[in-house]
Amino acid sequence: MNLINSLFFKIFAGFWLLILILVAILVTLPKLEQSQPQLLDLYGIELLDKTSHALFSQITRHPERSLKEAIDKFRHPSRFKLYAMHPDGRFLNDHVPKPIRRFVIDSENISKPMMWKSHKGIVVGPISFYYNQEPLLLYAYKNLNHETNRLVLRWLLDNPGLLILITLLVSTPVCLLLAWHLTSPLRQLQKASDQIAKGQLDTQIPQQQRKDEIGELANGMDHMVLSLKNMLAGQQRLLSDISHELRSPLTRLRLALAISKKTQGESAELARIDVEADRLEQMIADLLGLARNQFQPQDIQTVQLDSLLEELLADAHFEAEQKGKQFIYTEPPAIELRAYPGLISSAIENVIRNAIKYASSTIKFDCQLTHKQIVFVIEDDGPGIPDHEIAHIFRPFYRVSEARDRESGGTGLGLAICDNAMHKHGGSVEAHNGEPGLVVTLTLPV
Numbered sequence: 001m002n003l004i005n006s007l008f009f010k011i012f013a014g015f016w017l018l019i020l021i022l023v024a025i026l027v028t029l030p031k032l033e034q035s036q037p038q039l040l041d042l043y044g045i046e047l048l049d050k051t052s053h054a055l056f057s058q059i060t061r062h063p064e065r066s067l068k069e070a071i072d073k074f075r076h077p078s079r080f081k082l083y084a085m086h087p088d089g090r091f092l093n094d095h096v097p098k099p100i101r102r103f104v105i106d107s108e109n110i111s112k113p114m115m116w117k118s119h120k121g122i123v124v125g126p127i128s129f130y131y132n133q134e135p136l137l138l139y140a141y142k143n144l145n146h147e148t149n150r151l152v153l154r155w156l157l158d159n160p161g162l163l164i165l166i167t168l169l170v171s172t173p174v175c176l177l178l179a180w181h182l183t184s185p186l187r188q189l190q191k192a193s194d195q196i197a198k199g200q201l202d203t204q205i206p207q208q209q210r211k212d213e214i215g216e217l218a219n220g221m222d223h224m225v226l227s228l229k230n231m232l233a234g235q236q237r238l239l240s241d242i243s244h245e246l247r248s249p250l251t252r253l254r255l256a257l258a259i260s261k262k263t264q265g266e267s268a269e270l271a272r273i274d275v276e277a278d279r280l281e282q283m284i285a286d287l288l289g290l291a292r293n294q295f296q297p298q299d300i301q302t303v304q305l306d307s308l309l310e311e312l313l314a315d316a317h318f319e320a321e322q323k324g325k326q327f328i329y330t331e332p333p334a335i336e337l338r339a340y341p342g343l344i345s346s347a348i349e350n351v352i353r354n355a356i357k358y359a360s361s362t363i364k365f366d367c368q369l370t371h372k373q374i375v376f377v378i379e380d381d382g383p384g385i386p387d388h389e390i391a392h393i394f395r396p397f398y399r400v401s402e403a404r405d406r407e408s409g410g411t412g413l414g415l416a417i418c419d420n421a422m423h424k425h426g427g428s429v430e431a432h433n434g435e436p437g438l439v440v441t442l443t444l445p446v
């Protein structure tokens with residue numbers, strides 16, 4: 001990335017250009033305010049008259065001076081200089097400023113003296129003046145050039161409202177353009193990163209045809225998604241390979257077990273091996289299920305929440321009853337959800353089955369619907385989980401206490417499956433200790 005393409009340079013140049021444009025406008029605006037020559041008012045005519053009389057009296061006081069000298073030396077108190085023109089258009093003065101040359105084209109009529117104000121100066125005239133019986137046209141000119149800066153300042157201070165208006169008019173589009181140029185690609189990238197965070201790794205990173213920091217960020221995100229996909233694909237392959245490879249020895253184990261039972265008859269040891277083989281098989285099935293949920297694309301569907309959970313809740317009720325516990329639940333609202341139905345029910349089922357497993361007597365299931373999300377709360381009155389372990393229970397294979405959980409026979413995958421399912425929907429799962437027992441909250445956007 002070269003400096004010109006960088007965001008740093010664009011921001012710097014944008015503001016720098018804006019200030020330059022503003023200053024240029026503020027300096028040139030007063031200069032654009034060029035009025036047309038206007039008829040001289042009475043006060044001006046009187047001033048011109050007095051000037052010509054003053055010149056006349058100077059000439060009579062210093063007869064040794066030529067008219068040219070007298071005119072050159074003439075200084076009016078208000079800093080007007082005099083210029084004399086022959087009727088044929090020749091000037092007596094050596095140097096005649098441009099505004100006067102332009103002015104005389106429009107104003108040669110002595111019966112109609114005019115005044116012209118520009119940013120360079122003020123010209124008035126003509127008035128007739130006779131010298132040695134020769135008629136001349138006399139013009140007065142005051143140079144304002146050196147006062148321009150002061151005038152601009154005064155003009156600005158006199159019109160603060162206009163100053164603010166000009167600043168707004170110029171700066172608003174420039175700043176808007178700059179802000180849009182910077183934020184619109186960032187917004188697109190933010191949207192893409194949100195989707196990636198939800199696990200949608202097939203999200204297209206908006207390709208930025210730019211070579212600045214934002215373009216590099218988009219390229220970096222592209223590489224990141226590619227690496228993530230490769231890593232996940234590797235993990236999935238490993239997971240399904242392991243699960244698959246574990247199945248073959250398990251099948252052989254079961255075969256050997258069946259033969260042993262036939263030859264030696266049933267025994268407590270063989271029954272134990274049978275139970276452990278069942279457990280192993282369940283674990284492998286769970287692992288394969290998790291791998292499938294995490295990595296295989298499924299179709300999102302519109303599902304009716306109440307019918308999706310109806311059977312699950314009835315089963316939970318039955319299971320709790322079998323264990324001599326009470327399952328109290330509120331009916332889920334009859335709303336439609338865009339979701340992966342299998343994932344939602346397995347997430348809720350895993351949490352409910354844990355609660356049934358650990359509850360002493362009562363399990364509660366509740367749904368709360370707001371305009372943005374639906375929250376499922378599953379509560380039990382069991383032993384709960386030590387606070388420092390709560391953060392870990394969503395990790396695959398994490399079990400709080402081997403001694404405690406050995407009895408229950410789980411594999412430690414249930415909450416990992418639940419966490420994965422919720423994230424896939426842009427939702428979340430959280431657990432905290434109640435009084436007593438564990439409270440698990442599943443949140444889903446609707």
Ligand SMILES: Nc1ncnc2c1ncn2[C@@H]1O[C@H](COP(=O)(O)OP(=O)(O)OP(=O)(O)O)[C@@H](O)[C@H]1O
Binds near residue numbers: 286355359393413415
């Ligand atoms: N309601 C609960 N009360 C107390 N401890 C719980 C509760 N729910 C989960 N746990 C603890 O969290 C651990 C992880 O739960 P998870 O559901 O992931 O695994 P599991 O129930 O042991 O096995 P699986 O669900 O895969 O059959 C459990 O082993 C258990 O120690």
Ligand SMILES: [Mg+2]
Binds near residue numbers: 350353410413414415
């Ligand atoms: Mg479980």
